Amino acid sequence: MKATIYDVAREAGVSIATVSKVINSKGKISEERRREIFAIMERLQYQPSVIASALTGKHTYTLGLLIPDIANPFFGEVARAVEDRGHQLGYSVIICSTDNKDERIEQYLSVLKQKRVDGIMIGTGMGNADTLRELRGAMPVVAIGRELPAVPVHAVVADDRQGGRSAAEHLLLLGHRRMAVLSEGMAVSSSRDRLHGFRQKLEEEGVPLPERHVRPCKHRIEHAKREAAVMLEGSDRPTAIFCCNDLLAVGALQAAKEAGIKVPGELSVVSFDNTVLASVTDPPLTSVAQPMERIGAAAVDLLLEQFGQGAAPARRRVTLRTELVVRASTALAPHNE
Amino acid sequence: MKATIYDVAREAGVSIATVSKVINSKGKISEERRREIFAIMERLQYQPSVIASALTGKHTYTLGLLIPDIANPFFGEVARAVEDRGHQLGYSVIICSTDNKDERIEQYLSVLKQKRVDGIMIGTGMGNADTLRELRGAMPVVAIGRELPAVPVHAVVADDRQGGRSAAEHLLLLGHRRMAVLSEGMAVSSSRDRLHGFRQKLEEEGVPLPERHVRPCKHRIEHAKREAAVMLEGSDRPTAIFCCNDLLAVGALQAAKEAGIKVPGELSVVSFDNTVLASVTDPPLTSVAQPMERIGAAAVDLLLEQFGQGAAPARRRVTLRTELVVRASTALAPHNE
DNA sequence: CTGAAAGCGCTTACAG
DNA sequence: CTGAAAGCGCTTACAG
Secondary structure (H helix, E strand, O other): OOOOHHHHHHHHOOOHHHHHHHHOOOOOOOHHHHHHHHHHHHHHOOOOOHHHHHHOOOOOOEEEEEEOOOOOHHHHHHHHHHHHHHHHOOOEEEEEEOOOOHHHHHHHHHHHHHOOOOEEEEOOOOOOHHHHHHHHHHOOEEEEOOOOOOOOOEEEEEOHHHHHHHHHHHHHHOOOOOEEEEEOOOOOHHHHHHHHHHHHHHHHOOOOOOHHHEEEOOOOHHHHHHHHHHHOOOOOOOOEEEEOOHHHHHHHHHHHHHOOOOOOOOOEEEEEEOOHHHHOOOOOOEEEEOOHHHHHHHHHHHHHHHHHOOOOOOOOEEEEOOEEEOOOOOOOOOOOO | OOOOHHHHHHHHOOOHHHHHHHHOOOOOOOHHHHHHHHHHHHHHOOOOOHHHHHHOOOOOOEEEEEEOOOOOHHHHHHHHHHHHHHHHOOOEEEEEEOOOOHHHHHHHHHHHHHOOOOEEEEOOOOOOHHHHHHHHHHOOEEEEOOOOOOOOOEEEEEOHHHHHHHHHHHHHHOOOOOEEEEEOOOOOHHHHHHHHHHHHHHHHOOOOOOHHHEEEOOOOHHHHHHHHHHHOOOOOOOOEEEEOOHHHHHHHHHHHHHOOOOOOOOOEEEEEEOOHHHHOOOOOOEEEEOOHHHHHHHHHHHHHHHHHOOOOOOOOEEEEOOEEEOOOOOOOOOOOO
């Protein structure tokens, strides 16, 4: 049978209270006793039960992470960052891939509550504002990667607007004037902000961005490819496309290839996220990098900060800068106008 | 304060034992009472504490998943499959990215024990056989994706040998005779088996595979690129390369491009895993697909099967077939010999 | 069909 | 510096 605190106490000839204290470095215990007790724990292969200690009102040292899909490289990298920071601080993370489905979200939330996790990070859409409001009343929550509409919660996000701007700046500097955008659904705040920043910069420079050149896409390569193909038809086609994530950019690349349009010679493509995909395509993608490591770490920190405090302190936002990583998918605009 | 089983019992005018029974569908409770109690639980927003119930000797309904890196697309897909199957059956999964480092492995294992997870899936290397032996004595374990040396544990793996064979068959059919292999370290059983199957098939057909054309690589694109570049020097260079995973194949593709060697015209590349990367490169990769979904699901099933049984039942292995997915990175061998 | 009581393995005041 | 006792929120025989 597994050793318990009673076994350790008996061996050491002390009370379980004393053992508990040495485990948690609390109270004053003579150095000698503490050594002895550690030795006994070692010998008995004693592993204190987090379950039992959690029941006594302490933390479970477990966090929940809601994301659309852990198999998506972007979320995989974010999850890794969350995991690492959590691990450093003594927390484990339970992954919850929601596919952005309300049903799965509710199920996972219920499970996480029953397991009494110490807090939840939400990187997925949340259709139901009531659910979120209720959740926020029950435990610390932080939005990660995107804002959650309707309910004010802490959030850590990339500076999507500035990221969009820097994509625009890059293309403008290369002389592009006819541009297009492949965006995600407008329900996603991060995607809206990227587009907003991009468009704003173009407006400042007096470069038009016709509505028909802004196409929202589902989060799938084939879909992006189809949308891009449509954009690339006709003679007044754009010389540059800004894609709101790497997957969309892959679709754009494939569409261009099928249409016999050379990237970057005849078409520049700027992407967003800078996941591993960006370095794997041919040509490799110029991409606005999100600081995924820092996003993950900040989310954990923001979550843990809330432990001390009572219910719902002032809302906090952490915005992290993006950085344009230039690769081979962008070049000077063709001057055959 | 959070509602407890006592609150529900009080409201319903019954004992906590009765409430417990309706929660767990145990014993005989009149239909009327059961409805009433459910209604009260609903009204009180009662969420039974998994913590408390776990302490009573039941399961924690939490599983541990050890993998090298959740940010690696292959493991991300496996993790997703594990998560889904676990979720279906009422289990959560804690991710543990080990980077194959013994220190991290030990830390995570210790945490998982303290949290009393119901079982552990190991998809990472395990240098220390003693650790594993000890672990296996303490709780259900299954190896996932590769064998664990030295200690017999249940395992679910792809049929790597057959996968290697089918890669070879494909290339032979296309007329290739001068082949090379980019493999992972030989410590990894799956990589060994892939190479073994590949080589065996070649031998059967009397096609040589010179030792200098078999190069072990680290799990990084740049490293693979460098190794491939060396292989592609000289005039007797291979007309086909078999890469033991998608990342290595990306490296090979990049090396070929830099050397001005056309894929698939002058060089065919076959990959293994068939992660999202395989469909993103240019040309997209012909790849031996691992059935990641089924691997993940089988691992969970194999783990849960052990719950009923006493310590260490007979060792079981589940081997799942691979499938060659042909894309555009392979073609007929050039006949300019 | 229902309930009283013991017990799971800890932590936390409180007393000494 | 150390220990006795209550309590965390459940489940499980056992008795009725």
